[in-house]
Amino acid sequence: MLSVQDLTVSVITGKTPLDITRNVSFELNKGEILGVVGESGCGKSMTALAIMGLLPKTTIAVRSGRVLLDDQEITHLEPHQRVDAGLSGISMIFQEPMTSLNPVMQIGDQIIEALLVHDRGNMRAPAARAKKLLDLVHIPDAAMQLKAYPHELSGGMRQRVMIAIALACNPQVLIADEPTTALDVTIQAEILSLLKELCEELSMAVLFITHNLGVVAQLADRVSVMYAGQIVETASVEVLFEHPVHPYTHGLFSCLPDPTKRSEPLQPIPGQAPLITEITDGCAFAPRCKFKTSACLSGSIDWTGISNGHKTRCHHPLKEQK
Amino acid sequence: MSSETILDVAGLRTTFHVKRANKKYALKAVDNVSFHLDKGEILGFVGETGCGKTTVGRSIIKLTKPEGGVVTFGGNNILNLTGRRLREVRLKVRMVFQDPYASLNPRRRIADSVAEAGDIHKLFNSPQDRLKQIAETLKRVGLDPSFADRFPHELSGGQRQRVGIARALLPIPGIIIADEPVSALDVSIQAQILNLLLDLRKRLNLAIIFISHDLSVVGQICDRIAVMYLGRVVEIGEAEELFNRPLHPYTQALIHAVPKPNPRLRIGKGMALGEPPSRFELKPGCTYADRCPLAEGVCLTDVPEIKTVKNAQMAACHKL
Numbered sequence: 067m068l069s070v071q072d073l074t075v076s077v078i079t080g081k082t083p084l085d086i087t088r089n090v091s092f093e094l095n096k097g098e099i100l101g102v103v104g105e106s107g108c109g110k111s112m113t114a115l116a117i118m119g120l121l122p123k124t125t126i127a128v129r130s131g132r133v134l135l136d137d138q139e140i141t142h143l144e145p146h147q148r149v150d151a152g153l154s155g156i157s158m159i160f161q162e163p164m165t166s167l168n169p170v171m172q173i174g175d176q177i178i179e180a181l182l183v184h185d186r187g188n189m190r191a192p193a194a195r196a197k198k199l200l201d202l203v204h205i206p207d208a209a210m211q212l213k214a215y216p217h218e219l220s221g222g223m224r225q226r227v228m229i230a231i232a233l234a235c236n237p238q239v240l241i242a243d244e245p246t247t248a249l250d251v252t253i254q255a256e257i258l259s260l261l262k263e264l265c266e267e268l269s270m271a272v273l274f275i276t277h278n279l280g281v282v283a284q285l286a287d288r289v290s291v292m293y294a295g296q297i298v299e300t301a302s303v304e305v306l307f308e309h310p311v312h313p314y315t316h317g318l319f320s321c322l323p324d325p326t327k328r329s330e331p332l333q334p335i336p337g338q339a340p341l342i343t344e345i346t347d348g349c350a351f352a353p354r355c356k357f358k359t360s361a362c363l364s365g366s367i368d369w370t371g372i373s374n375g376h377k378t379r380c381h382h383p384l385k386e387q388k
Numbered sequence: 389m390s391s392e393t394i395l396d397v398a399g400l401r402t403t404f405h406v407k408r409a410n411k412k413y414a415l416k417a418v419d420n421v422s423f424h425l426d427k428g429e430i431l432g433f434v435g436e437t438g439c440g441k442t443t444v445g446r447s448i449i450k451l452t453k454p455e456g457g458v459v460t461f462g463g464n465n466i467l468n469l470t471g472r473r474l475r476e477v478r479l480k481v482r483m484v485f486q487d488p489y490a491s492l493n494p495r496r497r498i499a500d501s502v503a504e505a506g507d508i509h510k511l512f513n514s515p516q517d518r519l520k521q522i523a524e525t526l527k528r529v530g531l532d533p534s535f536a537d538r539f540p541h542e543l544s545g546g547q548r549q550r551v552g553i554a555r556a557l558l559p560i561p562g563i564i565i566a567d568e569p570v571s572a573l574d575v576s577i578q579a580q581i582l583n584l585l586l587d588l589r590k591r592l593n594l595a596i597i598f599i600s601h602d603l604s605v606v607g608q609i610c611d612r613i614a615v616m617y618l619g620r621v622v623e624i625g626e627a628e629e630l631f632n633r634p635l636h637p638y639t640q641a642l643i644h645a646v647p648k649p650n651p652r653l654r655i656g657k658g659m660a661l662g663e664p665p666s667r668f669e670l671k672p673g674c675t676y677a678d679r680c681p682l683a684e685g686v687c688l689t690d691v692p693e694i695k696t697v698k699n700a701q702m703a704a705c706h707k708l
């Protein structure tokens with residue numbers, strides 16, 4: 067359904083391009099949920115924007131690689147060209163609601179606008195459909211809140227308005243960038259089961275970007291872990307949680323907060339991730355890795371297969387169980 | 389830990405007057421909220437989205453104007469202060485905003501946003517001193533000092549969130565009201581920020597109001613937790629007790645719904661709370677009655693007062 071091949075996204079304002087992501091590849095099948103986790107700043111949102119054709123073209127661009135939707139290349143098509151070509155089946159829930167909601171427009175009108183783009187102007191009872199979408203994402207007083215401006219809503223309500231807008235046009239592929247950070251756990255659970263239903267019933271495919279490993283465990287079929295612009299490990303969700311093999315993935319699991327161990331200090335992974343200007347040959351995680359050898363410091367690190375569907379970019383994948 | 393109270397909030401009420409379909413409604417976002425915060429204490433606020441957590445935080449320092457209540461800090465009622473004296477309080481009680489993108493000026497460099505409070509109050513000795521303090525503060529939150537020259541749109545979501553935290557730490561205040569400060573951070577950087585806050589509290593007796601939806605984080609670092617539902621505090625108590633033995637049926641539902649980081653323990657369906665009640669036309673009785681499995685009789689007619697149930701744990705429920 068969605069195929070991303072060797073995607074390299076770069077900042078192009080300087081003399082030499084600086085790569086934000088390097089050779090990101092993955093396949094997303096019909097009805098499937100792929101979870102993406104990774105370090106803050108590793109290029110998850112930029113990958114998502116590149117797939118959507120929404121990169122700020124003058125500063126950041128796709129330098130190489132391709133994005134295919136149903137076998138048709140869409141990498142360099144502008145959003146309006148995609149609509150014209152009938153390839154507009156991808157929607158996105160943006161990480162920060164206020165970046166994409168219009169502050170001076172009532173939310174009902176913003177939802178209707180999204181519906182109109184999809185239905186090319188002719189649509190019956192737009193207000194009723196907008197209200198139904200707000201009901202779908204459990205916003206109380208939906209009929210009245212259609213008239214609310216974004217600043218009159220709480221963080222979690224704004225986030226659900228974004229989800230409603232993304233679902234307005236029945237997407238084939240949904241890219242959800244941290245869609246539940248402002249939701250309490252009970253509403254989060256309802257939104258997650260709504261997404262699951264849409265995947266099962268309408269074969270929608272979801273790329274779900276999140277830092278919440280609990281959410282990944284609850285929702286995803288497969289998981290990819292990103293570090294410094296690259297995918298470093300991919301596996302089915304069961305396998306990844308039981309037997310993570312990349313030292314970075316392993317490090318993530320060891321710093322999960324645990325209220326039953328209040329007295330023990332949290333254990334962040336020592337060191338910092340490299341800036342995109344600092345990335346050199348070899349494994350980007352090597353400076354922080356206790357298993358590194360001289361082989362890790364040069365060349366590019368290729369994929370090592372661990373088991374069926376489980377692979378990692380690491381010369382020394384961990385063997386023991388977590 | 390000292391048991392000296394640094395902030396006392398009594399009967400805080402904040403109402404938004406909104407117009408919908410030609411009718412005026414008074415939306416009680418914060419309805420009679422009381423609590424205290426001790427020096428060096430971390431008090432967590434959790435609760436349903438839209439229940440009023442952000443409004444409590446903003447009301448305390450009058451970023452949103454409350455309708456009633458008393459907020460005692462340093463011998464004064466903050467709600468009576470204006471002008472210079474209010475600005476001085478806001479230097480000592482700082483807020484980390486929930487939506488980092490909306491709270492950073494897109495046309496200002498990160499350095500200027502981080503130094504804003506220091507600039508307003510003329511706290512830097514020299515331009516060099518200013519740059520040094522900006523760099524140190526950025527490093528504290530795990531950002532390379534080179535970020536100082538960037539604009540907000542050149543950062544990732546989690547990097548912007550850390551700028552939001554850095555802004556509240558220059559200079560280091562007495563109280564931080566942190567509204568979802570780690571929601572966009574990976575668990576390793578999250579652990580680093582939580583350790584930073586714990587360290588500041590230990591060394592400088594910093595007190596923190598920590599608003600978050602992530603109950604594992606709240607359970608890990610907070611001393612006490614307040615649970616809000618529809619504008620009211622429905623339970624408040626020691627973190628460990630509240631986590632292990634929640635009293636209020638809403639707290640129980642919340643803790644049950646925490647997603648476990650284990651794909652073999654999926655919650656699945658059937659835990660939905662049911663339709664959320666209207667914010668605009670509140671029914672009489674307990675606001676949670678509509679969704680509560682225990683609700684009957686008195687729950688539908690009388691609002692339950694918050695009362696001490698055991699030791700230091702308080703809850704607002706007729707059934708306790």
Ligand SMILES: Nc1ncnc2c1ncn2[C@@H]1O[C@H](COP(=O)(O)OP(=O)(O)OP(=O)(O)O)[C@@H](O)[C@H]1O
Nearest residue numbers: 086106107108109110111112542543544545546547
């Ligand atoms: N205009 C720019 N100039 C230089 N660097 C940039 C620019 N825009 C983005 N970056 C960098 O690109 C990297 C990738 O950003 P991206 O938003 O994709 O991260 P992310 O994985 O979504 O992180 P988060 O989890 O924090 O949201 C970041 O390190 C960011 O600082």
Ligand SMILES: Nc1ncnc2c1ncn2[C@@H]1O[C@H](COP(=O)(O)OP(=O)(O)OP(=O)(O)O)[C@@H](O)[C@H]1O
Nearest residue numbers: 218219220221222404417437438439440441442443
């Ligand atoms: N400026 C405003 N005008 C009108 N109503 C508002 C305004 N700000 C907030 N509200 C309403 O007040 C209520 C409480 O909002 P608040 O932002 O405090 O919730 P919250 O607990 O922080 O939620 P979240 O967890 O989703 O961030 C909501 O019903 C919201 O719609």
Ligand SMILES: [Mg+2]
Nearest residue numbers: 111161544545
């Ligand atoms: Mg992002």
Ligand SMILES: [Mg+2]
Nearest residue numbers: 220221442486
């Ligand atoms: Mg809020």
